[in-house]
Amino acid sequence: MTTTSTASEDSSRLAQFEARIAADESIEPKDWMPERYRKQLIRMMAQHAHSEVVGMLPEGNWITRAPTLRRKMVLLAKVQDEAGHGLYIYCGTETLGVDRHDLVQELLDGKAKYSSIFNYPTLTWADIGAIGWLVDGAAIVNQTMLAKASFGPYARAMVRICKEENFHKRQGYEIMATLARGTGAQRAMAQDALNRWWWPSLMMFGPHDKDSTNSDELMRWGIKRKSNDELRQRFVNMTIVQAQAIDLTVPDADLKYNEMTGDWETGPIDWDEFWRVVKGNGPCNKERLDARRKADADGAWVRAAASAYVEKHA
Amino acid sequence: MPPHPALVPALLRIGDDRLVLGHRTSEWCGHAPILEEDVALVNIALDLIGQANLVLQHAGALEGTGRDQDALAFFREAVEFRNALLCELPKGDFGVTIVRHFFHSLFSVLQWEALSRSADTTLAGIAAKALKESRYHARHSGGWVIRLGDGTDESHRRAQEAVDALWSYTGELFMQPANEADLVSAGLTPDVSTLEPAWRAQVDDVLRRATLRVPEVVWMQRGGRDGRHTEHLGHMLAEMQIVARSHPGAQW
Numbered sequence: 001m002t003t004t005s006t007a008s009e010d011s012s013r014l015a016q017f018e019a020r021i022a023a024d025e026s027i028e029p030k031d032w033m034p035e036r037y038r039k040q041l042i043r044m045m046a047q048h049a050h051s052e053v054v055g056m057l058p059e060g061n062w063i064t065r066a067p068t069l070r071r072k073m074v075l076l077a078k079v080q081d082e083a084g085h086g087l088y089i090y091c092g093t094e095t096l097g098v099d100r101h102d103l104v105q106e107l108l109d110g111k112a113k114y115s116s117i118f119n120y121p122t123l124t125w126a127d128i129g130a131i132g133w134l135v136d137g138a139a140i141v142n143q144t145m146l147a148k149a150s151f152g153p154y155a156r157a158m159v160r161i162c163k164e165e166n167f168h169k170r171q172g173y174e175i176m177a178t179l180a181r182g183t184g185a186q187r188a189m190a191q192d193a194l195n196r197w198w199w200p201s202l203m204m205f206g207p208h209d210k211d212s213t214n215s216d217e218l219m220r221w222g223i224k225r226k227s228n229d230e231l232r233q234r235f236v237n238m239t240i241v242q243a244q245a246i247d248l249t250v251p252d253a254d255l256k257y258n259e260m261t262g263d264w265e266t267g268p269i270d271w272d273e274f275w276r277v278v279k280g281n282g283p284c285n286k287e288r289l290d291a292r293r294k295a296d297a298d299g300a301w302v303r304a305a306a307s308a309y310v311e312k313h314a
Numbered sequence: 315m316p317p318h319p320a321l322v323p324a325l326l327r328i329g330d331d332r333l334v335l336g337h338r339t340s341e342w343c344g345h346a347p348i349l350e351e352d353v354a355l356v357n358i359a360l361d362l363i364g365q366a367n368l369v370l371q372h373a374g375a376l377e378g379t380g381r382d383q384d385a386l387a388f389f390r391e392a393v394e395f396r397n398a399l400l401c402e403l404p405k406g407d408f409g410v411t412i413v414r415h416f417f418h419s420l421f422s423v424l425q426w427e428a429l430s431r432s433a434d435t436t437l438a439g440i441a442a443k444a445l446k447e448s449r450y451h452a453r454h455s456g457g458w459v460i461r462l463g464d465g466t467d468e469s470h471r472r473a474q475e476a477v478d479a480l481w482s483y484t485g486e487l488f489m490q491p492a493n494e495a496d497l498v499s500a501g502l503t504p505d506v507s508t509l510e511p512a513w514r515a516q517v518d519d520v521l522r523r524a525t526l527r528v529p530e531v532v533w534m535q536r537g538g539r540d541g542r543h544t545e546h547l548g549h550m551l552a553e554m555q556i557v558a559r560s561h562p563g564a565q566w
Contacts, residue, residue, distance in 0.1 A: 053352075067561070068566045069366065069370075076340060185561060299351075304466050305461055305469030
């Protein structure tokens with residue numbers, strides 16, 4: 001087969017593929033897909049799986065100190081869900097012809113990204129509330145959109161994961177609401193957590209549309225259905241009302257309500273901070289990766305034992 | 315039979331074992347050798363804390379002085395805890411964690427089986443639910459004991475070291491308090507010393523399949539059931555209780 005015929009074959013397949021996307025058909029693992037589509041999906045899904053796994057660390061930091069047995073159990077259940085989501089999405093990514101262990105290795109080598117939000121430290125118990133409310137809240141907005149993504153395995157994973165994320169968000173908001181009506185110290189703890197987590201959670205939606213390098217392609221192929229700014233606005237509108245309901249104040253002096261659009265408009269986001277953390281200089285980037293590398297290195301003998309046992313008894 | 319206040323010390327032993335072992339297990343969260351084991355260990359920690367929650371709630375209700383499960387978990391000193399020493403030792407490597415779970419979960423299965431027939435119907439109900447969970451814990455840890463023992467030279471060595479290090483802490487599980495004959499004869503709790511032969515037979519069987527040796531230790535460590543703990547428990551409780559104790563009277 002010559003290069004020219006491959007190219008023309010590909011362009012006709014690409015046209016068919018794009019027609020399927022336009023018709024809202026679901027793309028399945030064995031279907032033909034452009035290499036860029038496959039690559040973008042692998043990148044996004046792996047990042048998502050890595051985020052679930054790294055996300056266990058800041059929350060795991062408070063499991064041993066949760067103030068009641070009920071809160072401890074809820075947090076354990078939440079973190080267990082996250083490990084499960086990680087597994088589930090890694091498996092979904094494997095349908096695109098990659099090996100989960102290679103993806104994990106890219107994370108450990110610092111070549112793969114995960115959500116920057118997990119590079120911030122959890123400093124008080126209220127941070128567990130703020131993470132559930134804001135971080136899982138933002139994740140739901142994003143994932144509800146991804147549940148309509150054109151790639152079937154990812155979309156189906158998102159449907160299932162969103163159900164659990166809703167429980168995560170509710171427990172987080174409930175922690176914040178309880179603290180906000182608690183003692184003075186508890187209230188201060190809740191407000192401080194909101195102050196620290198508010199802006200990073202807005203950054204979770206990624207750069208403004210005009211600065212987002214991947215967005216055009218992702219939207220053209222139906223991987224993403226809404227732009228970063230649209231999703232961020234949806235989250236802001238929802239969350240401001242929730243903050244007001246529990247009498248906490250979002251740390252934004254410029255925040256204002258636009259009567260015309262019905263949107264809450266925030267002040268400027270500090271994109272310097274965003275890029276600094278993305279590029280590895282957030283407060284916990286090194287610690288998070290070191291923790292994952294240590295777990296991997298400490299567990300090497302266990303994985304070797306499991307493989308050796310299987311070989312012996314094959 | 316009406317609830318029996320003399321059950322409280324027995325319930326504290328049962329609940330504290332699960333609370334302390336659950337805490338140690340939860341320390342693995344995010345640090346396990348493979349993601350599947352993060353799921354498994356967090357799940358086991360959740361089961362154990364859940365068991366502790368129910369048992370301590372029942373203990374608080376029977377005690378009748380207004381202490382609930384959280385007061386018992388977060389506002390007792392180390393000397394008031396009644397868990398076996400086995401449960402409070404540091405989590406160690408994955409081998410230590412697994413061998414400890416193996417020893418304790420086999421004991422738990424036998425203990426819950428007996429307690430599911432308790433004349434105290436609340437306790438019997440808790441035991442029936444917990445029994446299913448502990449059977450899974452025993453299957454999970456037993457499978458790993460065999461894989462580690464019969465895996466590589468390194469895993470064999472580590473598993474054997476864990477068995478040797480923990481063995482002298484297993485005897486305490488089967489020490490029956492002399493002053494609880496009434497509870498046994500009333501059908502409220504089993505005499506735990508009667509559970510040992512079945513436990514030992516299962517341990518021997520799994521260790522043999524794992525190509526691991528049963529240690530020949532004669533002295534068994536004891537003290538946890540009387541509040542005389544290792545140095546480790548105080549540190550563990552300092553961490554576990556810090557938030558609750560920093561805000562006395564607060565709701566969470």
